[in-house]
Amino acid sequence: xxxSAANFAVSPASAPGQTYTLVHDASAKTLTxxxxxxxxxxxxxxxxxxxxxxxxxxxxxxxxxxxxxxxxDASDVxxxxxxxxxxxxxxxxxxxxxxxxxxAATDYTFSGTGKISGTGGLSKSGAGKLTISTANDYxxxxxxxxxxxxxNATETPGTSGPLGKNNTISLLGATLQYSAANTAxxxxxxxPSGAQTVNIDTAGQNVTFATALxxxxxxxxxxxxxxxxxxxxxxxxxATVSAGTLALTATNTFAGGLTVSGGIxxxxxxxxxxxxxxxxxxxxxxxxxxxxxxxxxxxxxxxTVAAKLAGQNIPLTKTTSGTLVLxxxxxxxxxxxxxxxxxxxxxxxxxxxxxIAVDGGILTNSGSINIGTAAMYAGNAAASKGVINIGAGTxxxxxxxxxxVAGASGALNISGGNFTxxxxxxxxxxxxxxxxxxxxxxxxxxTVTVQRFQSQGGTGATGISLVSGGTLNVIENLIIGRNGAAxxxxxLTVSGGxxxHAAAAAAINVGNASGVRGELxxxxxxxxxxxxxxxxxxxxxxxxxxxxxxxGLLIANGFLVTDGANAVNLNGATLQSSLT
Numbered sequence: 171x172x173x174s175a176a177n178f179a180v181s182p183a184s185a186p187g188q189t190y191t192l193v194h195d196a197s198a199k200t201l202t203x204x205x206x207x208x209x210x211x212x213x214x215x216x217x218x219x220x221x222x223x224x225x226x227x228x229x230x231x232x233x234x235x236x237x238x239x240x241x242x243d244a245s246d247v248x249x250x251x252x253x254x255x256x257x258x259x260x261x262x263x264x265x266x267x268x269x270x271x272x273x274a275a276t277d278y279t280f281s282g283t284g285k286i287s288g289t290g291g292l293s294k295s296g297a298g299k300l301t302i303s304t305a306n307d308y309x310x311x312x313x314x315x316x317x318x319x320x321x322n323a324t325e326t327p328g329t330s331g332p333l334g335k336n337n338t339i340s341l342l343g344a345t346l347q348y349s350a351a352n353t354a355x356x357x358x359x360x361x362p363s364g365a366q367t368v369n370i371d372t373a374g375q376n377v378t379f380a381t382a383l384x385x386x387x388x389x390x391x392x393x394x395x396x397x398x399x400x401x402x403x404x405x406x407x408x409a410t411v412s413a414g415t416l417a418l419t420a421t422n423t424f425a426g427g428l429t430v431s432g433g434i435x436x437x438x439x440x441x442x443x444x445x446x447x448x449x450x451x452x453x454x455x456x457x458x459x460x461x462x463x464x465x466x467x468x469x470x471x472x473x474t475v476a477a478k479l480a481g482q483n484i485p486l487t488k489t490t491s492g493t494l495v496l497x498x499x500x501x502x503x504x505x506x507x508x509x510x511x512x513x514x515x516x517x518x519x520x521x522x523x524x525x526i527a528v529d530g531g532i533l534t535n536s537g538s539i540n541i542g543t544a545a546m547y548a549g550n551a552a553a554s555k556g557v558i559n560i561g562a563g564t565x566x567x568x569x570x571x572x573x574x575v576a577g578a579s580g581a582l583n584i585s586g587g588n589f590t591x592x593x594x595x596x597x598x599x600x601x602x603x604x605x606x607x608x609x610x611x612x613x614x615x616x617t618v619t620v621q622r623f624q625s626q627g628g629t630g631a632t633g634i635s636l637v638s639g640g641t642l643n644v645i646e647n648l649i650i651g652r653n654g655a656a657x658x659x660x661x662l663t664v665s666g667g668x669x670x671h672a673a674a675a676a677a678i679n680v681g682n683a684s685g686v687r688g689e690l691x692x693x694x695x696x697x698x699x700x701x702x703x704x705x706x707x708x709x710x711x712x713x714x715x716x717x718x719x720x721x722g723l724l725i726a727n728g729f730l731v732t733d734g735a736n737a738v739n740l741n742g743a744t745l746q747s748s749l750t
Contacts (some may be wrong), residue, residue, distance in 0.1 A: 582603070
């Protein structure tokens with residue numbers, strides 16, 4: 171053999187992942203062909219009818235415009251929109267890419283009897299779903315940025331699984347979706363660094379995370395099935411439950427807040443009544459159950475709270491048109507209803523300053539409310555319209571007022587149960603229907619016991635009260651038309667039931683201030699004013715007091731006219747003297 175290496179050529183000059191070099195040694199009279207790795211080459215999946223990801227056989231890849239080539243290991247592979255016509259990728263053997271990236275807006279599936287191996291990693295971005303049905307043993311990092319990754323292969327811990335083995339999993343926005351084939355716990359492999367976005371779709375399965383989530387994580391639970399957190403977590407991000415069940419079996423702190431928009435949040439009923447802790451809590455659907463929760467605030471829209479909302483000074487605000495049900499014992503602070511319905515079927519107990527203000531929407535009670543040192547209001551803000559309906563149970567506020575400011579209106583309707591105010595003579599009324607705005611009160615059943623009752627109690631206010639059943643007990647003053655400045659009127663109509671003012675320390679007063687109009691109508695039932703008179707005026711000279719006795723029974727010592735324009739119309743009721 172003579173000449174030099176220049177007299178020879180290799181054809182082709184290279185193959186995927188390889189380069190060829192001829193070396194001529196003149197002294198040894200040898201010609202050597204060196205085959206070397208070409209370094210990482212990026213291949214984009216194009217696919218074909220066979221859709222095989224194999225080594226050096228099927229030309230399903232492109233590494234240049236218009237050129238289809240076969241795959242070689244130690245290359246970077248990309249699955250994007252270019253291969254979306256063939257989204258099911260069959261892996262018949264073992265492939266070891268330098269990296270694998272799925273970045274499509276459409277769905278891809280990895281299937282077959284083979285696996286992804288080697289030291290490379292897997293990245294998922296784009297809105298599409300990647301279904302992994304191969305048990306892989308690659309050891310490079312897994313980065314899940316967006317879209318969904320469906321785990322459709324069995325996990326053999328430490329050996330193989332859809333996300334490789336013994337590697338770090340970074341959750342940066344994608345949803346990790348389980349399947350009947352895989353309910354493995356990956357929490358010990360989650361990247362502990364950075365702001366991890368732990369989005370979990372249990373897809374009808376029961377999954378347990380036994381390792382605490384990264385401290386800077388957010389958590390989102392979607393899909394049917396149950397995700398159980400058996401470790402104590404302390405995360406700075408928001409935790410959200412949208413579907414299925416998030417079950418807590420240890421103490422947790424969700425400092426970034428907690429939102430339940432669907433599904434169930436099971437607080438775990440930690441022994442000793444220990445609270446699960448959170449920043450702002452929002453309930454816009456679903457159920458919170460089984461234990462105690464201490465948030466920095468509570469915002470309710472709809473759903474059911476069958477767990478204790480703790481915190482004597484932590485407020486609860488009801489917004490939007492939905493219905494929020496509180497079905498167990500709560501001890502949170504001030505409750506404000508701005509819209510929709512807040513239904514208390516359990517109990518609300520607060521020994522601090524946690525009152526109730528209904529400034530829009532409706533508060534209903536069939537359980538018990540005990541806020542004996544705080545007030546209950548209906549219509550507490552300008553232009554507000556609030557309604558309180560009590561059908562059963564026990565309600566104990568310090569006082570009640572409706573229509574507290576000009577332009578506001580409030581109503582209290584009681585059809586059952588017991589309503590008792592606890593405030594004594596500190597205020598001139600601890601039950602006031604129409605303080606400055608418009609107030610309404612109806613009693614059709616149950617028992618109401620108050621220290622001082624006013625139907626219209628403030629400047630320019632209107633107070634309309636109706637007793638058609640049940641019992642109204644007034645221990646001290648009963649005033650109909652309290653303040654006449656800027657006009658104002660108060661009405662009390664008794665058509666059934668009993669108004670019990672017997673042995674009270676003051677008369678029934680109808681029209682109690684200059685310019686006010688008070689009206690007492692008896693059309694049925696009983697007004698028991700034993701020991702006191704029905705009084706008109708208060709020395710002002712311009713009040714108007716009207717008493718219409720059409721049916722029913724009035725027991726009183728008589729009528730006392732101080733001044734003003736007054737009238738008593740006896741049209742069929744029974745008037746019984748209590749003088750002895």
